[in-house]
Amino acid sequence: MKGQIDFWFSLGSTYTYLSVMRCSEICSRNDVSTRWRPFQLKTILDELGGLPFKEGSPKTAYMWHDLARKSSKLGLKPILPAPYPNPQAHLANRMARIGLDFGWGEDFIQAYYRKWFETKHGGMEEPDLIGCLEVVGQDANSIMEMAKSPETVARLDAETDEARALGIFGVPTFVVGKELFWGNDRLEDAIDYCKMR
Amino acid sequence: MKGQIDFWFSLGSTYTYLSVMRCSEICSRNDVSTRWRPFQLKTILDELGGLPFKEGSPKTAYMWHDLARKSSKLGLKPILPAPYPNPQAHLANRMARIGLDFGWGEDFIQAYYRKWFETKHGGMEEPDLIGCLEVVGQDANSIMEMAKSPETVARLDAETDEARALGIFGVPTFVVGKELFWGNDRLEDAIDYCKMR
Numbered sequence: 001m002k003g004q005i006d007f008w009f010s011l012g013s014t015y016t017y018l019s020v021m022r023c024s025e026i027c028s029r030n031d032v033s034t035r036w037r038p039f040q041l042k043t044i045l046d047e048l049g050g051l052p053f054k055e056g057s058p059k060t061a062y063m064w065h066d067l068a069r070k071s072s073k074l075g076l077k078p079i080l081p082a083p084y085p086n087p088q089a090h091l092a093n094r095m096a097r098i099g100l101d102f103g104w105g106e107d108f109i110q111a112y113y114r115k116w117f118e119t120k121h122g123g124m125e126e127p128d129l130i131g132c133l134e135v136v137g138q139d140a141n142s143i144m145e146m147a148k149s150p151e152t153v154a155r156l157d158a159e160t161d162e163a164r165a166l167g168i169f170g171v172p173t174f175v176v177g178k179e180l181f182w183g184n185d186r187l188e189d190a191i192d193y194c195k196m197r
Numbered sequence: 198m199k200g201q202i203d204f205w206f207s208l209g210s211t212y213t214y215l216s217v218m219r220c221s222e223i224c225s226r227n228d229v230s231t232r233w234r235p236f237q238l239k240t241i242l243d244e245l246g247g248l249p250f251k252e253g254s255p256k257t258a259y260m261w262h263d264l265a266r267k268s269s270k271l272g273l274k275p276i277l278p279a280p281y282p283n284p285q286a287h288l289a290n291r292m293a294r295i296g297l298d299f300g301w302g303e304d305f306i307q308a309y310y311r312k313w314f315e316t317k318h319g320g321m322e323e324p325d326l327i328g329c330l331e332v333v334g335q336d337a338n339s340i341m342e343m344a345k346s347p348e349t350v351a352r353l354d355a356e357t358d359e360a361r362a363l364g365i366f367g368v369p370t371f372v373v374g375k376e377l378f379w380g381n382d383r384l385e386d387a388i389d390y391c392k393m394r
Contacts (some may be wrong), residue, residue, distance in 0.1 A: 048254060048255070054246075057366070058361075058364040059245070164255075167255040167258060180259060185382055186382075
């Protein structure tokens with residue numbers, strides 16, 4: 001392996017969809033390892049002034065159009081705009097952390113984004129998360145209990161503290177050592193940096 | 198020529214530095230023509246909620262670091278962070294528009310960014326703009342008078358209205374037809390889109 005990239009994200013993020021769908025393949029092809037690091041981005045956004053995409057703003061309209069355009073280049077077929085913001089992102093991030101610890105995290109995260117972006121629905125609520133757990137063959141009740149436990153809440157809060165200390169203010173952010181690359185478009189720059197260190 | 202890109206920008210923008218220094222060369226190499234379109238971005242930002250880079254925020258720290266990193270790849274040597282925000286950007290945009298009409302616009306804009314980013318100073322004030330006009334061989338008094346005339350103010354306001362109608366909310370933004378590409382990093386995407394139309 002030529003180095004390691006920490007892939008920081010939150011399951012409330014729209015652009016993270018693109019990275020979730022391409023990160024492992026492209027890093028593996030470049031012989032770079034990744035650590036997936038879900039955290040509670042919303043906590044940091046609230047401290048900094050709120051969500052980046054306000055309903056009806058031109059930036060939000062651009063984001064959906066750009067996401068459709070970028071998805072198409074990756075062969076993905078999302079139905080956009082998807083429901084946003086995502087009210088259960090904090091719970092989904094905890095499930096993702098558990099899954100990553102136990103080896104089914106990436107599959108769960110991809111199932112989550114396929115549900116959120118590639119099917120029609122009213123918004124990602126608890127039953128949708130349960131559905132995603134079932135898709136990856138997990139016992140939904142026990143994972144839900146773990147995800148709501150004080151230990152998991154504290155684990156994610158600690159990850160969020162680490163993200164804040166690194167200077168992360170949005171996602172996806174790719175981190176190599178202390179060097180930050182913000183945005184799905186910058187994954188290639190992170191890989192290049194990783195290889196030349 | 199394989200098409201035309203409208204390069205929308207404001208001389209208050211930090212990332213526009215990178216595009217100003219590379220846009221003409223890369224577009225010319227790709228046989229794509231460009232129209233440089235300065236406008237009063239701040240008017241639109243004020244409508245949408247303010248400047249993107251607040252003093253002391255992690256996003257602002259990232260922006261300066263990222264700008265230094267990207268500048269280095271282009272062989273540029275800015276002294277960062279530079280004074281920000283830029284109080285005379287509205288006047289500088291009007292001078293840029295006049296210069297573009299008369300054929301010395303690109304040279305003026307590059308002189309402006311070299312002064313703002315590549316020399317030490319307290320901030321870009323009127324005497325600095327006069328200095329940039331002199332660098333490109335213009336009579337500063339007459340250009341200043343033109344830049345403050347109601348006709349030029351109205352011209353820039355009309356450009357700003359067109360930018361707003363296109364859905365522009367930040368710069369640099371590259372526009373091909375009605376397709377927007379926001380950010381210096383997306384110039385290559387705009388060129389690709391231009392060539393495949």
